[in-house]
Amino acid sequence: RNCRPSFHTSLGLYGGVAYSAFSTLVRGKEPWTLSHGGADHARLKPSKACQPIEYPKPDGVLTFDLLSSVALTGTNHEADQPA
Numbered sequence: 001r002n003c004r005p006s007f008h009t010s011l012g013l014y015g016g017v018a019y020s021a022f023s024t025l026v027r028g029k030e031p032w033t034l035s036h037g038g039a040d041h042a043r044l045k046p047s048k049a050c051q052p053i054e055y056p057k058p059d060g061v062l063t064f065d066l067l068s069s070v071a072l073t074g075t076n077h078e079a080d081q082p083a
Contacts, residue, residue, distance in 0.1 A: 005034035 002023050007016035023030060058065045064072070 001028065002030065002032075002034045005036050008037065009034070 003016075003020040006019035006023070007013065009015070011019060056063070058068075060068075
């Protein structure tokens with residue numbers, strides 16, 4: 001929870017790396033939480049301001065459609081089997 005915010009402080013790159021190493025050594029149990037500088041929802045853009053992502057069509061060599069990929073996994077279960 002504190003690794004990424006440590007890079008956005010006055011510590012800079014090397015301070016962020018050092019803090020991340022410290023946080024890893026104490027397994028993230030430090031008694032404080034660094035702030036990202038605002039709520040996540042405040043940084044989102046409205047959907048009208050964004051362009052939809054144009055994904056290329058599956059070519060059957062490198063990329064596959066979803067149904068073909070599921071069939072290739074070899075998953076075998078009954079249709080009414082609970083998860």
